Amino acid sequence: MPPQRTTARTIRSGSSKSATPSTASQHARNPTARQVHWGADQIHTDEQGYTDADEEENARLDRERAEVELNADVLPLNVLAITASRGKVGCCYLDVATNSLYFLEDQKDSAEWDLCGLIVEQLLPTFVLTSTNADDAFLQSLEDKLATLPLPPAASLASTASTSDYADRDKVRIEYRPARDFYSTAGKYALSRVKITHPPTSFAASDSSEADAERDAAIFDDRETRYRELRLESLLNSLTANPLTLGCAGALLDHLSSARSRAGDLEGHVIELNGIELLKLDKIMLINWDALMSLQIFRDEAHASAQSRATKEGLSLFGIAGIAKTPLGKAKMRDWFLRPALELEVIEERHDAVECFLREDNQHVVDTVKTNLKMVKNTPVMLKRLMSGSLNLVDWQAIWQLLYATIMIRDALLSLTRAHPIVAAEKFAQAFDATAFRNLASMLNDVIDWDEAKLQHGRFCVRSGVDEALDELRRKYGGLSSFLSNVAAEISTDLTAGLPSSLSTVYFPQLGYLVAISQEEHEGDPARFAVLGWEFQFLSNAQAYYKDDKCRDLDRYIGDLQSFITDKEIEIAHALLEHVAALRGELLDVTDKLAEIDCLLAFAQAARLYNWKRPVMTEEPICQIVEGRHPLAELCAEHFVPNNTSLIKNEEEAEVKLAGPDDPNVRNSSMIILTGANFSGKSIYLKQVALIVFMSHIGCFVPASDALIGLTDRIMTRVSTRESITRGSSAFMIDLQQISFALRNCTPRSLLIVDEFGKGTEADDGAGLFCGLIEYLLKLGAKAPRSLLATHFQHVFLNGVLSRQLPFILAHMEVFVNDAQSKGSETATVSSATAGAVDQLTYLYRLAPGLAVSSNALSCASVFGIPPEVLSRAAFVTDCLSTFQLDKLMPNDATELEENEQRELAEAEEIARRFLEWDLGGDDDLDNSRANGAPTDTVDELRQHVAALLDLKDA
Incomplete structure (x- = not known):
């Protein structure tokens, strides 16, 4: 007999007693009961100790787990191999999210290993490999830097099976490997064995006719294989002069192979990658983690649950601008934020795209693209599961949705109204063959029965x-x-009196066909039915199961129907999977291009939401901003006051004046020194300039009416001091480290932001360090970076320590002073506090030319609730110090002093009186002493007088 559709079900023989595990009458009473169970693992539920409801719940959890994995906000999970020798650094890192390998050519590093720190901070690795033979100073610097890095969220770790070794970690792991693992020859050999699965875009589409499809497919395979071989060979040749990088590649690939083997992957020695690329430092802006956190580009917040170690993005630039829809779009957005572009062409391409998406006549296109982007899942993870033979509906549905979304987005982008070519859209359209995608989508829809698959716990189901x-x-x-009902009836009629009055014939996958009777009929004696040729199989709570001759015949002629159908469906799924595998490279390429479009749409949405404008980019070292705003502060303030900025090295450039009264003395300069009252907005102004420069380089619009931004290779900051017990440094030492790093690495194309450098130590030393910093930057001349500095050391300008005629711009943040002792009101630049009085300020937050002579610290203290008696005493002490009237600080009555204080005061008074009574003689006496040739005697005599003066016991 031909095999029939299989299920685990029980057929009644006509008895009034209920039969288990699952009878036809039960199914009739419960229409929601499962009628079909596909897959070899689905055996009768009652005998396995769980119910259909439990099975459905497990399947639901599996589907939800898969959905979470596909839709997770996947961050780049990087495994970094890095080493150093004789002052040079080489590294190689694996981005698991995109399954790509990246190299950095051997680079000469500074004595403080600044380049190493930048590499680690920009990659944010989860696992680091290094050589035990590396430079000792390098290893110490690497350990110190890794100790300060945040660990990527655990959600990203769960997205890839190969990352199980890195889960549940509180900090970045570092592993020291023997020097032999970092040999360049071993690295070159390991790279030569890598299989690159991502096909070249130029070969992605085929114009073949159906008659020549087979021949063209073979030619395509040969061309693709040869292209990959040539590309890998070219890469290996370019790395010949980079032994450190080659060694890092070998160590990383060996580690990856070992990790996969430990995970049970028998093919772990075969490394498949989507791409291998060289990373050029001259193509990205270098910005360290201190700057990213100080400028609030990223901001991690702890989870609301005290038991959770997870973090979320707080109020940050990435939080308000990185609103991508797809998992890989969010990962690419984070890459753009960590590594801003430094290529003018790339930046302008992104600006063109954002400008195009902001056009009103393109709004319907943007809405269509956003709607379809929601269907794009984590394609690399999805394809990895499919290639491993997954029959889960979530995976197949995700691939169909990707194909559908790709076609819909392509058609929508073709209707864009544009002023400039949108490179991202053109690359996306060229990344795949639309006909092939449509055919595959139709094939999936024609083969897979989506509705039935949902009813069958999300398993692969084939249409009729x-x-x-x-x-x-x-x-x-x-x-x-009905067939098993008849068989049960035949068996029942053949039974003699005294044997079971009712029985059922059931089918179990992998166990075959059995006769089932109730336990009462069984009576605990398996041999009772041996005379009938029945062979006892097993006993459940309600049924005893036997196999007789008829059941053996059914096993022989009908067989295990469940396995037959499952095997046939797996065969169809594998045939369908071959078509998916043929387009795997294009699917990955398309997903990457969609991620880029997703980021650009996010920038456009943020620009529309926050009224950001397109900046103008130039190669010149210039920074001109008109009505600039802080992108985060303006969201927290009811009214935000915009300000202008002009940092220009070339005097011939057009000038953009600072907001405020016209001042003919205002001149173009690459340095602005900002003073003003506390709480007047100096730090916000410094940060907004840095953020506007940063945003323009990632391709985003900026919060300003207009901006002309020169390419900036590095943004250096000394803004906030992030103290940590793990750093082993004081707050002032951290400030010095930040300034030292900035001065060592700044270039004429850099931007330097310094906020109150020198405040962490004694006032005179801090002022001296600040003056030294200013003079050092000015001496650099044309090599100096564009600099913005805020300080409260106004006295260095008032006392002439730093001349106001030096080539920098002095500016201040305006405040309105309500002086109780004056008729009118004056600005902070001309007001002065009187003894015992505290001025009331109105902060205007406007940038104006000139120097502020007071920080108005007492007024700021009064705003934040310092008691009036404290403020009054502080004002009096300030007045005494500023007018050199220290005697006023002495108590009026000496009895108010303690005994030791009175004694010290009396001794000081006696010394002073004796000094005033001392007759040193006139100039004639001194000349006579020198004429007599007795200078030594004179010095000795002076020493004796001073000793006697200080020796009160001889008085």
Whole structure:
């Protein structure tokens, strides 16, 4: 007999007693009960100790887990191999999210290993490999830097099976490997064995006709294989002069192979990558982690639950601008924020795209693209599961949605109204063959029965009419219920008196066909039915199961129908998977291009939401901003006051004046020194300039009416001091480290932001360090970076320590002073505090030329609730110090002093009186002493007088 559709079901023989595990009458009473169970692992539920409801719940959890994995906000999970020798650094890192390998050519580093720190901070690795033979100073610097890095969220770790070794970690792991693992020859050999699965875009589409499809497919395979070989060979040749980088590649690939083997992957020695690329430092802006956190580009917040170690993005630039829809779009957005572009062409391409998406006549296109982007899942993870033979509906549905979304987005982008070519859209359209995608999408829809698959716990289901043999199996399976009822009836009629009054015939996948009777009939004696040729199988709570001759015949002629149907469906799924595998490279390429479009749409949405404008980019070292705003502060303030900025090295450039009264003395300069009252907005102004420069380089619009931004290779900051017990440094030492790093690495194309450098130590030393910093930057001349500095050391300008005629711009933040002792009101630049009085300020937050002579610290203290008696005493002490009237600080009555204080005061008074009474003689006496040739005696005599003066016991 041909096999029939399989199920685990029980057929009644006509007895009034209920039969288990699952009878036809039970199914009739419960229409929601499962009628079909596909897959070899689905055996009768009652005998496995769990119910259909438990099985459905497990399947639901599996589907939800898969959905979470596909839709997770995947961050780049990087495994970094890095080493150093004789002052040079080489590194190689694996981005698991994109399954790509990146290299950095051997680079000469500074004595403080600044380049190493920048590499680690920009990659934010989760696992680091290094050589035990590396320079000792390098290893110490690497350990110190890794100790300060945040660990990527655990959600990203769960997205890739190969990252199980890195889960549940509180900090970045570092592993020291023997020097032999970092040999360049071993690295070159390991790279030569890598299989690159990502096909070249130029070969992605085929114009072949159907008649020549097979021949063209073979030619395509040969061309693709040869292209990959040539590309890998070219890469290995370019790395010949980079032994450190080659060694790092070998160590990383060896580690990856070992990790996969430990995870049970028998093919772990075969490394498949989507791409291998060289990373050029001259193509990205270098910005360290201190700057990223100080400028609030990233801001991690702890989870609301005290038991959770997870973090989320707080109020940050990435939080308000990185609103991508797809998982890989969010990962690419984070890459753009960590590594801003430094290529003018790339930046302008992004600005063109954002400008195009902001056009009103393109709004319907943007809405269509956003809607379809929601269907794009984590394609690399999805394809990895599919290639491993997954029959889960979530994976197949995700691939179909990707194909559908790709076609819809392509058609929508073709209707864009544009002023400039949108490179991202053109690259996306060229990344795949639309006809091939449509055919594959139709094939998936024609083969997979989506509705039935949802009913069958999300398993792969094939539509009727796809395969005749499978349809025949299902048709005969549909008659299995009545057939087994007849078999049960035949067995019942053959029984003699005294034997079971009722029985059922059931089918279990992998166990076959069995006769089932109740336990009461069984009576605990398996041998009771041996005379009938029945062989006892097993006993459940309600049923005893036997196998007789008829059941053996059914096993022989009908067989295990469940396995037959499952095997046929797996065969169809594998055939379908071959078509998916043929387009795997294009699917990955398309997803990457969609991620870029997703980021650009996010920038456009943020620009529309926050009224950001397009900046003008130039190669010149210039920074001109008109009505600039802080992108985060303006969200927290009801009214935000914009300000202008002009940092220009070339005097011939057009001038953009600072907001405020016209001042003919205002001149163009690459340095602005900002003073003003506390709480007047100096730090916000410094940060907004840095953020506007940063935003323009990632391709985003900026919060300003207009901006002309020169390419900036590095943004250096000394803004905030992030103290940590793990750093082993004081707050002032951290400030010095930040300034030292900035001065060592700044270039004429850099931007330097310094906020109150020198405040962490004694006032005179801090002022001296600040003056030294200013003079050092000015002496650099044309090599100096564009600099913005805020300080409260106004006295260095008032006392002439730093001349106001030096080539920098002095500016201040305006405040309105309500002086109780004056008739009118004056600005902070001309007001002075009087003894015992505290001025009331109105902060205007406007940038104006000139120097502020007071920080108005007492007024700021009064705003934040310092008690009036403290403020009054502080004002009096300030007045005494500023007018050199220290005697006023002495108590009026000496009895108010303690005994030791009175004694010290009396001794000081006696010394002073004796000094005033001392007759040193006139100039004539001194000349006579020198004429007599006795200078030594004179010095000795002076020493004796001073000793006697200080010796009160001889008085």
